[in-house]
Amino acid sequence: MTDLPASPQQTSHSRGGGLRASAATTGRVTKLAGRDRMVVALMVVVPLTLVIGLVWLPAIVTVVLSFTNWDGIGPLSDIHFIGAKNYDDVLNIYPPFHPAVRNNLLFLAVLFLFATPFGMFLATLLDKEIRGSRLYQTAIYLPVVLSLALVGFIWQLIYSRDQGLINGIFGTSVDWYGDPKVNIWAVLVASSWKHVGYVMLLYLAGLKGVDPSLREAASMDGATEVRTYFSVVFPVLRPINIIILVITVIESLRAFDLVWVINKGRNGLEVISALVTQNIVGEASRIGFGSALAVLMLIISLVFITIYLSTVMREDQR
C-alpha cells in the first residue's frame, strides 16, 4: 500500500473495443503495427495457456469425471457415464463424508467466530499510536511465514502425549493429535495461531488507509472510540471486511496441510480436501468418486471467489 498511489487515474475501460491503444492516445486511435500485435498476443497467450491448461482445464475435466466410473488407470475409452451416482454415494453411503463436512464447518465457525475477530481486534489495538507497536506486530504475524505443515510439527511439541508440554505441565496423558475426540480442536488452535496473524496484518493495513479526518469528525461529535469504530471505521472498511471473510472461508475449505502431516485426515481429522486426496492417491483409487467430492469443493469455493472478485474489481473501478 505504501507503494501504491491513491487511486488509479484511469477510470473507464472496456468501452473501446478492438485492438487499439487507449486513453494515452485519446482521440487518435493508433492501430498496433504487425510486429507489436504479435508481441502483445504472445505476451498474453503464453501465460494464458499455462493457467488454462494447468488450472481451468483440469477443473472442468474434474467436473466431467465426477459423472463417470473411471478407475483412473485404464485407457480413456474405459470411461463410462453413470449419471449422478457418485454424488448419491458420497452423500449416502460414504461414512467419512459427514464427519468431514462437520469438521470443515467447525473450521469455518472457529476461524470466523474467534480467530478472524481476534485478529481484527488486535489490529484495531495496534493501530493506535503506542510505543513498541511494531514489536507486537512482528511477534503476532511471525507464524504467517511458516508453512502449515511446519506449524503441525511445531505444535507437536506442545501436544505430544508422552513428551508434550501440556501433558508435562498438567500431568495428563491426552494424545492431543491422536484422540479423535479432541484432535480437531488441537488442529483448530494451531491453525488459528497462524490465521490470527494473517488477519491482523491485512486488517491493520486497511485501518492505516482510513482517512484520519473521518475519525476526527466522529470524535468531535462526541462519539466514543468504540462507537467511532463501529459506526464509522467498520463500514468504511467494507471491502477489506469482505476480503477477510472470503479468505477465512477459502482457508477453512482448503485446510489440508496440517491434517495431512498429522494423520492424513483420518480418525477424527476428516476434512473434504483430505478425502479427495485419499480417494485419488490412496490405496483405493476411486476417481469418479473423488471427483464428485472435488466438485463439491469447487462449487463452494467458486461462490466465494465470485464474491471476492466482484469486491476487488469494484474497488478497482473507483
Next chain:
Amino acid sequence: MTTLSNSIGTTGDEQIGKRTRRRRARPLRVLLHCFLAVVALTWLFPVAWAVLNSFRDYTYTSVHGYVSLGGWTVHNYVDAWQRADFTKHFINSFYITAPAVVLTLFLSSMVAFVLARFSWRFNLVMLGLFTAANLLPQQSLLIPLFRLYRTIPLPLWMSDSGQLLDSYWGLILVNTAFQTGFCTFVLTNYMKTLPRELYEAAMVDGAGIWRQYWQLTMPLCRPPLAALATLQVTWIYNEFFWATVLMSSGDKFPVTSSLNNLRGEFFTDLNLVSAGAVIVAIPTLVIFFALQKQFVSGLTLGANKG
C-alpha cells in the same frame, strides 16, 4: 503502510486537551500494553519452545521431563541434518522455488502490462480468469493434472522419471500456473497507476511494445516486484500439497514435503523434531526478519489498494 503515522495538525488548545485526556487514559494504556505483551509472548511461545528444545539433549529431557532446564547441546542439529538429508532437500527446494518465482513474475508482468496498457473488452474477464485460478482448491484439479503429467513425456536428461510426473519441471509449472494469478492482479493495479504520458513519449521515440514493457515498465515496477518476489519465495518454499502428490520419489521432495518423512524417523525424539523444524523454518525466518517490509507490503498489496 507501516510507516504511516496519524499526523494531524493540532492547535494549542487541542494539545492541552489531549494531554489531560492522555493522563486520564494512562491506566488504560498500561492495560493495553499488558494485554498486547501477553498476546505477543503467547504467539511467540510455540516457536520459542521449539528453538529451546532443539538445543537440549534427549536423554536429559527424557529423565527430567520437558518442564525443566538443562542438557544443552547442539548435537540435535547435526543429527537432524544428516538423518533427514537436508542438504539434498534444500537443493531440491531451490531447484523448484527459484525458477518458479522468476517464471511467475515474468509471465504475470507480461499479462499485467497488456491488461494495464490496453483497454479491451475482455480485460476484466482475463483478470478474473487469472485471479480466480489462484483461489481454486488445489485438490479439485488433482486427478486430471496427475493423468496429464503422466502422459507428457520428458527426455531423460530433463527428468529421470521420463515424464512430467515426479519431475521438478512439473512442480515448477504447476506452482507458476497457480501463483501467476495473484501476481497478475497486483501488478495490473500497480501498472495502471503509471502515467500514460510515459508511453506516449516512448511511442514517439519509436519504442515497440516489447521495449515499452521490458525497458520502461519493468524498471518502474521494482517495488511491487520485490514485494511479490519475497512473498512468492515464501509461498512456493512452503508449498506442501503439489510436491506431496506429484512427486513419487522421496529423494526429490523439497524441504517442506520431506517433513513428512522426517516425522516417522524421529517419532520418538521430539528434540530432533524441533531441530528439524527449526532448520526448515530458517529460510522463511530469514526472509521474515530481513525483508519484513517487502513481505508485508506484498501480502497487503493484493487486498488493499490505496
